[in-house]
Amino acid sequence: MTVALGVGLFVAGGIGLAPRDAGRHGSGISPRTEAAGPATGADPLSAGITTLQNHLRHTPTDAVGLATLGLDYVQQAKTTADPTYYPKAEAALKRSLKLAPADNFTAMGGMGALEAGRHRFSQALDWARRAVAVNPYNSSLYGTLADAYTQLGRYSEAADAVQKMVDLKPGAPSLSRASYVAELRGDTKTARTDMRRALQDAAGPADQAFARYYLSELAFNQGDPATALDEAEAGLRAAPSYTPLLQARARAEAALGRTKAAVADLGRAVQRVPLPEYVLQLGELHRSLGHPREAAQQFQVFRAEQKLFTDNGVALDADAALFEADHGNPGRALTIARQGLKSRPFLDSHDALAWALHVNGQDDEALAESDRALALGTRNALFHYHRAMIQRALGNTSAARDGLKQALAVNPHFSPLHAPKAHAALTALTATRR
The missing domain is CATH 1.25.40.10 (Tetratricopeptide repeat domain)
Incomplete structure (x- = not known):
């Protein structure tokens, strides 16, 4: 059974999210499937799903086929930013596990990828461990394991899993x-x-x-x-x-002052795959350019996307919290950020909670969370900007100046909205120093 399931895993193209996407924006883009472009009846992933569906109508007890279909549904959810594929994936994977519960590492790994896509990282870790215990020689399973460890803030264990993955393949x-x-x-x-x-x-x-x-x-x-x-x-x-x-x-174009091209590229990205990250970036770019109506339209789409994800079992975390903190309801930002940190104690979650606390006037607690976001030494301009503004609110002007300088030294173009605010704040703090 293990050998057959290994074939199923190979057919599915491996398990796991792109590492940087493992816990962001409700859905990670899968590099191997998304490259084909928007899902159509002719793209390889959709064609594979159709083939498997037809096969399973005639052979409904094929555990390998069900596990592979479940994996393909997870990939399709990421590729299309359509979380309605997650319940379909869960149904197929659970049917596969019911038929072959003992050594079905393909379905176990698929459940790990599914739970990661839904931001249920403790469950993702449990499934990844079960899969690795069955087949400790499959490198893709260590990718799922590493992604779960990373999003749970267990960075040393994540590094060990990644090293094992590199050693294997x-x-x-x-x-x-x-x-x-x-x-x-x-x-x-x-x-x-x-x-x-x-x-x-x-x-x-x-x-x-x-x-x-x-x-x-x-x-x-x-x-x-x-x-x-x-x-x-x-x-x-x-x-x-x-x-x-x-x-x-688009991000590079905006930073280089080619804002018309940036808007066009982000607009095309949103049309192809309405990933919340893209929608939010387009809205913030419009706002930075003085286009309030266009920005409001994108923010409305962002809210609709967030509802679609939550309706299909995806937990909200950093992006939703930062959106509410910057553009919506500060109280809701804090609620989302606190809950997000419980399910995903990752660096992004600490930063989002810090900013949510700041906009709610709770800057002492915010500073502690900001310190946690930067504890690994990550060079993230937004994290440094948030911490600097928290220090400014606390009256720590020297630390605020240093933090703003550090943020702008890392990336002076880190956000079309916040980078100009960082420059303005640094100018004001430098002027008061004189």
Whole structure:
């Protein structure tokens, strides 16, 4: 049975989220499936789902087929930003486990990926451990394990799982996770080196696009939009339909002052895959450009997307909390952030709670949470900006100045809304010093 299920796992293209997407925005984009572009009746993933559905009508007790279908539904949810695939995935995976409960590591790993997609990371970890216990030689399972450990704030155990994944199968999935481990520690040089290795090891256009996307992200996050733009455009030449690269190119374009092109690229990304992250970025870009009506439209779409995700079992966390803190209801921001930290005690969750506490006037507690967000040494300009503004509210002007300088040194273009506020706050604090 184990050998047969291994074939099922291979057919499904491996298990797990892209590491940086494992707990963000309600859905992670799968690099191997999303590169095909928007889901259509002709794209490989949709075609595979149709084939499996037809097969299972005639052979409903095929545990491997059910597990593979469940995995494909999880991937389709990520690819299309449509969480209604999650209940379908759960039904297929549970049927598979009922038919083959003992050594069905494919379905167990699929349940781990499903629970991660729904931001239920403790459950994701339990399923990933069960799968690895059955098959400790499958590298993809260690990716699911590492993602769960990361989002639960268990960074040392995540690093160990990633190293095991690299040892078993050095390639784009494992090296990209190794890159993320380094990035979280603030070691951006190693992070870039690992992603370059992933690019060199790319098996085709989809892997190339995946590596180029994260190389673009690494460059942008460290204040180099020109390199970010180059990486995004190189990725789009390899895989023109890879939507995340439109988002990456838009961020770089906005930072370089090419705002019309940025709006157009983000608009195309939202049309293809209405991922909440893209919708929110487009809304904030419109607001920064003085387009209040267009911004309000995107924020309305963001709220609708969040409801769709929660209606299908996805827990809200950092993005929703930050949205409410910046554009909505501060009290709701705090409620979401506190609940999000319980299910996902990751760095992003600590930062979101810090900011929610700040906008509610609870700055002493906010500072403690902000310290936790930066505890690993992560070079994140938004985290440093949030901490600096909290220090400013507490009257710690020297620490606020230093924090704002650090945020802008990491990335002076980190947000079309908050970067200008950081510059203005630093100017005001410097003037009062004189």
